[in-house]
Amino acid sequence: xxxxxxxxxxxxxxxxxxxxxxxxxxxxxxxxxxxxxxxxxxxxxxxxxxxxxxxxxxxxxxxxxxxxxxxxxxxxxxxxxxxxxxxxxxxxxxxxxxxxxxxxxxxxxxxxxxxxxxxxxxxxxxxxxxxxxxxxxxxxxxxxxxxxxxxxxxxxxxxxxxxxxxxxxxxxxxxxxxxxxxxxxxxxxxxxxxxxxxxxxxxxxxxxxxxxxxxxxxxxxxxxxxxxxxxxxxxxxxxxxxxxxxxxxxxxxxxxxxxxxxxxxxxxxxxxxxxxxxxxxxxx
Amino acid sequence: xxxxxxxxxxxxxxxxxxxxxxxxxxxxxxxxxxxxxxxxxxxxxxxxxxxxxxxxxxxxxxxxxxxxxxxxxxxxxxxxxxxxxxxxxxxxxxxxxxxxxxxxxxxxxxxxxxxxxxxxxxxxxxxxxxxxxxxxxxxxxxxxxxxxxxxxxxxxxxxxxxxxxxxxxxxxxxxxxxxxxxxxxxxxxxxxxxxxxxxxxxxxxxxxxxxxxxxxxxxxxxxxxxxxxxxxxxxxxxxxxxxxxxxxxxxxxxxxxxxxxxxxxxxxxxxxxxxxxxxxxxxx
Numbered sequence: 001x002x003x004x005x006x007x008x009x010x011x012x013x014x015x016x017x018x019x020x021x022x023x024x025x026x027x028x029x030x031x032x033x034x035x036x037x038x039x040x041x042x043x044x045x046x047x048x049x050x051x052x053x054x055x056x057x058x059x060x061x062x063x064x065x066x067x068x069x070x071x072x073x074x075x076x077x078x079x080x081x082x083x084x085x086x087x088x089x090x091x092x093x094x095x096x097x098x099x100x101x102x103x104x105x106x107x108x109x110x111x112x113x114x115x116x117x118x119x120x121x122x123x124x125x126x127x128x129x130x131x132x133x134x135x136x137x138x139x140x141x142x143x144x145x146x147x148x149x150x151x152x153x154x155x156x157x158x159x160x161x162x163x164x165x166x167x168x169x170x171x172x173x174x175x176x177x178x179x180x181x182x183x184x185x186x187x188x189x190x191x192x193x194x195x196x197x198x199x200x201x202x203x204x205x206x207x208x209x210x211x212x213x214x215x216x217x218x219x220x221x222x223x224x225x226x227x228x229x230x231x232x233x234x235x236x237x238x239x240x241x242x243x244x245x246x247x248x249x250x251x252x253x254x255x256x257x258x259x260x261x262x263x264x265x266x267x268x269x270x271x272x273x274x275x276x277x278x279x280x281x282x283x284x
Numbered sequence: 285x286x287x288x289x290x291x292x293x294x295x296x297x298x299x300x301x302x303x304x305x306x307x308x309x310x311x312x313x314x315x316x317x318x319x320x321x322x323x324x325x326x327x328x329x330x331x332x333x334x335x336x337x338x339x340x341x342x343x344x345x346x347x348x349x350x351x352x353x354x355x356x357x358x359x360x361x362x363x364x365x366x367x368x369x370x371x372x373x374x375x376x377x378x379x380x381x382x383x384x385x386x387x388x389x390x391x392x393x394x395x396x397x398x399x400x401x402x403x404x405x406x407x408x409x410x411x412x413x414x415x416x417x418x419x420x421x422x423x424x425x426x427x428x429x430x431x432x433x434x435x436x437x438x439x440x441x442x443x444x445x446x447x448x449x450x451x452x453x454x455x456x457x458x459x460x461x462x463x464x465x466x467x468x469x470x471x472x473x474x475x476x477x478x479x480x481x482x483x484x485x486x487x488x489x490x491x492x493x494x495x496x497x498x499x500x501x502x503x504x505x506x507x508x509x510x511x512x513x514x515x516x517x518x519x520x521x522x523x524x525x526x527x528x529x530x531x532x533x534x535x536x537x538x539x540x541x542x543x544x545x546x547x548x549x550x551x552x553x554x555x556x557x558x559x560x561x562x563x564x565x566x567x568x
Contacts, residue, residue: 125498145496175495189493189501195540196480196504201559203536204529209473211459212429213566214409217473219503220480224563228556232549239544245488246541250534252487256479257530260523265516272512275485279508282497 001067001094001157003164005029010066011051012081014041016128017098018072019136022050024169027138033062041133050136063088068161071097074230075105075237082109091116094158096165098124100186101238102149102179110153120158121149123182124171125190129225138169146171149182187241192249194231195242197224285351285378285441287448289313294350295335296365298325300412301382302356303420306334308453311422317346325417334420347372352445355381358514359389359521366393375400378442380449382408384470385522386433386463394437404442405433407466408455409474413509422453430455433466471525476533478515479526481508 001007009025011018014036022045026032032051036042039056046054055062063069063085071078078097089095095117099105106121113119126144128135146166150159159176166174177185200217201224209217235242259268285291293309295302298320306329310316318338320326326338339346347353347369355362362381373379379401383389390405397403410428412419430450434443443460450458461469484501485508493501519526543552 125496143499145498147496173495185493185496188488189497193484193500193504195537196484197500197563198555198559199533199536199540200477200480201562202555203533204472209469211457212409212431212469213473214429215427216477216481216507218566219506220477221559221563221566222503223500224559225567226556226560228553228560231556232552235544235552236547236549239547243541243545246537246544249483249487250537250541252483253479253530253534253537256483257527257534260519260530261527263520263523265520268516268519269512271482271486272510272515275482275505275508276510276512278485279481279505282502282505283509 001092001161003068003161003168005031007031007067008033008065010035010062010069011072012036012069013072013077014038014045014054014133014136015072016131016133016135017124017126018070019045019050019133020126020138020140021070021072021098021124021165021169023136024138024141025165026050026052028168030168033066035059035062036133044133045136050133058085058088060088064090066090067093069093069095070165071095071099075099075101075233079105079108083112086112086114086117089114089117093117094161095119096122096162098122100190100234102182103241104237106149106151106179110151118155118158120154120162121151121179122162122166123147123149123186124166124169126171129222131227141169141171143172146174147182148174148176149179150176151179183238183241184245187238187245191235191238191242192245194223194226195235195246196249197221198226200224285376285445287352287445287452289315291315291351292317292349294319294346294353295356296320296353297356297361298322298329298338298417298420299356300415300417300419301408301410302354303329303334303417304410304422304424305354305356305382305408305449305453307420308422308425309449310334310336312452314452317350319343319346320417328417329420334417342369342372344372348374350374351377353377353379354449355379355383359383359385359517363389363392367396370396370398370401373398373401377401378445379403380406380446382406384474384518386466388521390433390435390463394435402439402442404438404446405435405463406446406450407431407433407470408450408453410455413507415511425453425455427456430458431466432458432460433463434460435463467522467525468529471522471529475519475522475526476529478507478510479519479530480533481505482510484508
């Protein structure tokens with residue numbers, strides 16, 4: 001099987017990401033159907049030409065005719081959905097997802113899944129501070145990373161299909177990481193930064209500071225506008241990796257605190273030089 | 285005295301901020317001279333029509349003819365400069381600055397200064413990740429805050445002149461804060477955020493992460509490119525206020541760490557809702 005326009009592609013979950021996938025793939029001429037419990041989301045996607053067909057029910061014909069199924073659900077709903085409905089999958093179907101954490105779900109799904117169906121995990125590192133299919137926007141993928149997260153039990157063919165989805169959606173960079181390395185990286189670059197942004201907003205009564213915030217504070221807190229249901233679930237599912245990253249950060253922050261307290265200017269400058277040099281690599 | 289085009293305005297220190305002041309004021313038709321120890325900076329400003337005259341020396345005629353002097357020097361150089369050269373000031377001259385910390389310098393300068401000259405402190409909250417007069421750019425003031433930082437010994441007239449400089453340069457918002465409140469605010473919105481950005485870059489060997497960094501990590505570390513000489517000095521000069529803000533942040537971050545460790549989803553969600561609501565105020 002290859003990603004081509006004869007495939008029946010089913011998207012389960014028409015939120016911001018599911019909707020943006022539908023928009024991007026449908027634009028390119030792929031046959032897209034969708035299932036979402038919210039009938040209004042399905043209607044919106046249909047009326048905005050993001051999908052060819054859709055249902056708010058567990059529609060057996062949509063599911064059993066799908067060659068490729070993309071799950072864009074909250075992790076716990078995703079796991080339940082698979083358990084309850086996998087008997088409907090077409091034999092030979094490839095299943096992928098958009099979940100932001102991997103170790104905790106990939107092995108469980110692969111273990112539970114029918115052996116004639118393959119699950120290959122993917123993480124599109126894209127988002128917005130808003131949600132819902134009404135905010136779907138496939139341009140969010142343009143500057144973003146798409147990570148395929150295979151395990152030893154995945155086939156070359158499924159990995160290639162999964163990569164092709166990222167390419168078709170126009171991601172800036174497609175790469176591949178094993179689940180554990182993926183979760184450590186996400187714990188650091190995404191979840192730790194969200195924890196910091198949240199704490200910057202909650203640690204002080206900041207209402208009166210709005211008037212004085214410059215770009216620095218605005219930049220560091222942009223992501224403090226956060227979907228609390230999704231992110232608390234993602235944090236818990238990646239708890240160990242995130243706690244470890246938080247500990248590493250706290251230890252470094254505390255070290256810097258001590259340098260300042262002891263007026264160790266030279267060591268503070270060394271830290272600043274190191275941060276400047278490392279950050280400069282991002283702007284190349 | 286009012287800020288008008290007959291005044292002789294002297295800028296001491298042609299770095300990024302001094303140069304941007306010169307550019308902005310000269311464009312509007314003000315008579316600008318400048319002193320900088322670096323002859324190339326003076327030449328650059330002259331050849332780019334940012335100043336009318338300039339010198340790399342302690343030029344007595346430039347200093348003694350100045351009605352308004354704006355210091356854009358590192359804090360410790362600024363203090364020394366005043367001590368050594370204040371005998372050259374014109375009687376009745378108004379002196380201001382651009383220094384990012386206040387309590388530690390304002391009272392000392394006002395105490396040492398000749399009684400026929402007035403120092404009124406100001407803090408333009410603007411900058412760039414680059415420096416030097418070659419990067420001067422008065423458009424950095426457009427979205428920025430300008431804070432006048434008067435003490436009980438300042439006159440209404442000097443405060444008004446100081447505000448008029450900010451207005452002329454086109455700052456988005458002009459406000460006024462006493463030194464202590466200013467330094468606490470700066471410790472929080474500016475210095476704490478720089479400490480966090482630095483530690484995010486130094487806490488992990490992040491070279492291999494460049495490939496995976498999304499917008500979140502980029503946003504939180506943009507200011508990790510930092511002028512280590514200037515910022516280490518500013519941190520030390522505001523040490524007590526900054527240490528206090530770092531403690532408040534660490535305590536909040538540690539609380540969030542414990543919530544995650546104990547899987548207290550409801551309290552994590554509460555924090556996220558609070559951060560979302562507070563951050564939303566910034567985007568109004």
